[in-house]
Amino acid sequence: MGAVKSKRVPRAVRERQMLDAAVLTFARRGYRAASMDEIAEVAGVSKPLVYLYLNSKEDLFSTVIRRESEALVAAVTAAVEPGGTADRQLWSGLEGFFAHTAEHPDGWAVLHQQARTHGEPFAHQVAAMRTEIVAFVTELLGAAAKEAGCVGELAEREVAGLAHALVGAAESLAEWANVRTDEGASGEREHPSAKDTAATMMNFAWTGLGRLTGGERWAPGGLAVDREGRSAARG
Template sequence: MPRAVREQQMLDAAVAVFSRRGYHAAAMDEIAEQAGVSKPMLYFYLGSKEELFAACIRREADRLTEAIATAVSVESSADRQLWEGLRAFFVFVAEHRDSWVVLYQQARAQGESIAREVSRARRVIIDNVADLVRASGGGRVRGGEPEAVAHALVGAADALSEWALGYPDEPPERSARRVMDLMWVGLERRAQGERYEP
């Protein structure tokens, strides 16, 4: 079996075990057994438990950002691109629940090197969303506003995904529409000069 295929099997097993047990309770023995390899082989290919966890974070973050990038058509309007990206995000979470648990829940409790991996992936997504906000504003969204809105939008999607884990029957399209209704409709009104006045 090619090395790359074997590594993917080990990472699949590790993601499943980390998701189910959490980082601290996950045992390298269990990961090796689930992957169908020996524990020494697991160490040889992917290193220590911390290195293995970092490799899982890297792979799952890359898979998420790739899924979003692949789904978004550069020929679409800004609102359509955002819809396509949000839908891809929620589909990924629905289809890769273990990945999302590791990325969103487990990674938060780990050290600085893990936090850097998660921040890198999050930064790519936020930058892309900020570009869409700029494009949608027709020049009316200026300064640091696109980045602030992008942070809020990505945070809303993260939080809604966390909620959706408890509702497996929630269709990804409905979650994407909830965020679009909440954020995009508000952005269009802001672009027209409307503001909340307390």
């Protein structure tokens, strides 16, 4: 009786398995401590196969950064509600960002913690991703300024700076949300939801600290809730 041949795994599937293993290993071990032996073991393949498909450790890390960056940008842009008001578009984009980083914590750790700390070309790749997201947020804030009738100096000089500040705050908040845990009704430790984290960001960025400390809260639909829980349409 002849030997049974094992089914050949398509190259694309095998590469995805290796990249998934690399994301997990780089996130948990760090770039310098991670080894190609460990990545191959997690992927269930031989180390020579990893080198054959993805070349060196540096090339592998670069490929991981590119894949995770593209996935994050795609998640944010796809989440934005087309045709919505400026605050609804920003809200939905933030929720998409926080949902993606919560669902892919290892990928986010590689981008936010590992890639930025190991110099070129890795830091440059992350900076390029961030520039793309900042440009997208700049468009949203520019639309918000026009929607509010604010033209001229704010639209020309400050919108880009506000976009940088907002993206930086969202990145920091994503890090906090992925680390923080709250105790749910079942007694299990839970991370805050993407919706709750996006609401926190909107309260900070859209409502503003002054109004926020006065009891107002942002809510979908553009309502501000005061200290006594009353809702009033935004002016």
